[in-house]
Amino acid sequence: MLKNFEKFNIILASKSPRRQELLRELGLKFEVAEKDYDETYPDYLRAEEIALYLASAKAETFTNRINANDIVITADTVVWCNNTILNKPSSREDARKILRAISGNTHEVITGVCLFSVSKKKTFHSSTKVTFEPLDESEIDYYVDNYKPYDKAGAYGIQEWIGVAACSKIEGSYFNVVGLPAHQLYKELRDFIEG
Numbered sequence: 001m002l003k004n005f006e007k008f009n010i011i012l013a014s015k016s017p018r019r020q021e022l023l024r025e026l027g028l029k030f031e032v033a034e035k036d037y038d039e040t041y042p043d044y045l046r047a048e049e050i051a052l053y054l055a056s057a058k059a060e061t062f063t064n065r066i067n068a069n070d071i072v073i074t075a076d077t078v079v080w081c082n083n084t085i086l087n088k089p090s091s092r093e094d095a096r097k098i099l100r101a102i103s104g105n106t107h108e109v110i111t112g113v114c115l116f117s118v119s120k121k122k123t124f125h126s127s128t129k130v131t132f133e134p135l136d137e138s139e140i141d142y143y144v145d146n147y148k149p150y151d152k153a154g155a156y157g158i159q160e161w162i163g164v165a166a167c168s169k170i171e172g173s174y175f176n177v178v179g180l181p182a183h184q185l186y187k188e189l190r191d192f193i194e195g
Helices: 002-006 017-025 048-060 092-102 137-146 161-166 174-178 182-194
Strands: 009-012 030-032 070-081 084-086 106-116 121-132 167-171
Touching (some): 009 017, 017 174, 070 182, 084 092, 106 174, 106 182, 174 182
Antiparallel strands (some): 070 106, 106 121
């Protein structure tokens, strides 16, 4: 099956080292297109609608810039908690505020993915519910000061200290929380190529 993938030039449009590593773990050969994207979206969108909108908008920037055998993969992950989006933190205090919101709470990690070629486009999403034990202020400060919450929606990486120490339950794909629903992406990409 992986031989079929090799007939195509797969382009991952993401700066995320976690997404790049997951594609490598799937055995895919790909190139990376690192761009800055406008991550604004209409105010009326909620939860998975935001992730799908942003993934699709990122893919559209490749219109008229790809060849017949190119497949572009774009993705956007949002964290949804108490009917509110928790974006990437803009400051230390913002990161602390976000982590307080998920402390002792269940939130949803939603990744929207878009597969885009000259002839077609497919979007899908994956949602994972994540429950964190309560964190005290010293634990929040420890994480913010010793890890890198600023490039992550929800201000945390599940694979880092905070996930190991505080995550008590996951319902859905672990890899989705890391950055890409890898198993679903593999299936969707296979169908996209064969379809």
